[in-house]
Amino acid sequence: MYRIPDIVIAVDGYSSTGKSSFAKLVAKEFSLLYLDSGALYRGVTLYAQENGIIDGDNNIDEPALKKALESLDLHFLSTQQGSVMCIGDRVVEKEIRTMAVSSSVSPIAAVPAVRNFVDEKLREAGAKKRVIMDGRDIGTAVFPDAELKIFMTASDEVRAQRRYDELVAKGDNPDINEVLKNLKERDYIDSHREMSPLTQAKDAFVLDNTNMTLKEEVTWMEGLIRGKFGILE
Numbered sequence: 298m299y300r301i302p303d304i305v306i307a308v309d310g311y312s313s314t315g316k317s318s319f320a321k322l323v324a325k326e327f328s329l330l331y332l333d334s335g336a337l338y339r340g341v342t343l344y345a346q347e348n349g350i351i352d353g354d355n356n357i358d359e360p361a362l363k364k365a366l367e368s369l370d371l372h373f374l375s376t377q378q379g380s381v382m383c384i385g386d387r388v389v390e391k392e393i394r395t396m397a398v399s400s401s402v403s404p405i406a407a408v409p410a411v412r413n414f415v416d417e418k419l420r421e422a423g424a425k426k427r428v429i430m431d432g433r434d435i436g437t438a439v440f441p442d443a444e445l446k447i448f449m450t451a452s453d454e455v456r457a458q459r460r461y462d463e464l465v466a467k468g469d470n471p472d473i474n475e476v477l478k479n480l481k482e483r484d485y486i487d488s489h490r491e492m493s494p495l496t497q498a499k500d501a502f503v504l505d506n507t508n509m510t511l512k513e514e515v516t517w518m519e520g521l522i523r524g525k526f527g528i529l530e
Contacts, residue, residue, distance in 0.1 A: 300328070301327050301329075301528070302444070302526055303426040303427050304427070304443070304444035305423050305428055305429075305443040305445075306329070306443065306444070306445045306447070307430060307435035307439070307440050307443040307445070307446045307498075307501075308429060308430065308431035308432075308435065308446075308449065309435050309436050309437070309446070309447070309448050309449070309495070309498070309501065310431075310433070310448050310449030310450055310504075311449070311450055311456065311484055311495070312456065312480055312483050312484065312487075313451075313457070313459050313460040313463075313480060314449040314450055314451045314456060314506060315449065315451075315459065315506060315511070316335075316431035316432075317333055319431070319504075319514050320429045321379065322511055322514075322515055323515060323518055324429050326515055328427075329427050329428055329429045330422070330425075330427060330429070331379070331428070331430075332373070332422050332423070332428055332429070333373075333380070333430075333431060334419055334431065334432030334433075334435060335402075335431065335432055335433075336393060337415045337418060337419070338402050338406045338415060338432075339382070339393035339394070339398050339399075339402050340371045340382050340384060340389060341366070341371065341405055341411055341414070342401050342405040342406075343384070343392055343393050343398050344369060344371070345362060345401075345405055346401060348365065350365060351401055351404070351405065355400075355404045357404060357405065357408065359410070362405075362408060362410065362411065363410045366410055366411065366414045369384070369414075370384065370385045371384055371418075372418075374388065394467065395469070396469065396475075396476075396479070399479060399483075400479060403482070403483045403486035403487055404486065406487070406490075407490040409491075412434075412438075412492055416439050419432075419435070419440075420440075423439075423440060433495040434494070434495065436448070436498040436501055437496060437498050441498070445525060446498045446500055446501035446502065447501060447502055447504055447518075448497040448498065448502070448503050449504045449505075449506060450504070450505050450506075451506050452507045453477065453481065454477070456480055457480055458473070460476050461473050461476045464476070502521060504517065504518075
């Protein structure tokens with residue numbers, strides 16, 4: 298495989314469009330560092346739930362949340378299987394992927410202090426370049442000068458089915474209608490929050506993967522990289 302330039306690739310888009318799977322595979326194919334911004338937001342959400350900072354109706358104690366962020370040790374741990382999210386010495390990769398966390402992550406992510414907390418960690422990690430990050434505002438707020446930006450989308454029904462299958466594979470027993478409802482609610486919150494709303498960067502390339510396999514997505518990405526950076530071999 299040819300070597301691509303030292304760049305930052307920003308992957309944004311709606312939930313359950315497969316951003317993480319796509320970004321991880323691209324990272325592997327092109328020897329890049331993969332960073333999952335969503336995992337950071339989910340980690341903050343899990344911490345807030347476990348410490349009574351957010352309740353079942355998604356009411357947030359923002360002063361308590363801001364205070365917690367001052368000392369919250371949230372970080373990625375590199376393993377042979379890839380990076381995993383940790384709170385202190387505790388690996389929470391499984392816990393942050395539950396429906397309970399999914400139902401509260403958008404309200405938590407809308408809090409300015411949380412976005413600043415996550416953005417700072419991402420910028421620190423991305424300063425050395427050769428990284429690919431996925432999220433909802435990477436190309437518009439975190440790295441507006443990223444050399445390559447992708448915006449991913451897919452139909453609501455396909456996204457809901459993907460999320461449903463993912464939860465079933467983890468041993469959960471979700472309701473497909475609740476999954477679809479949750480996706481639409483997250484889309485609305487993410488797109489209408491006051492700070493760094495989900496929106497397509499003007500210079501982003503759109504990837505609609507409604508009817509695409511991961512292999513086809515990576516082939517699409519390879520063609521895009523070759524064309525954009527003039528790689529002929």
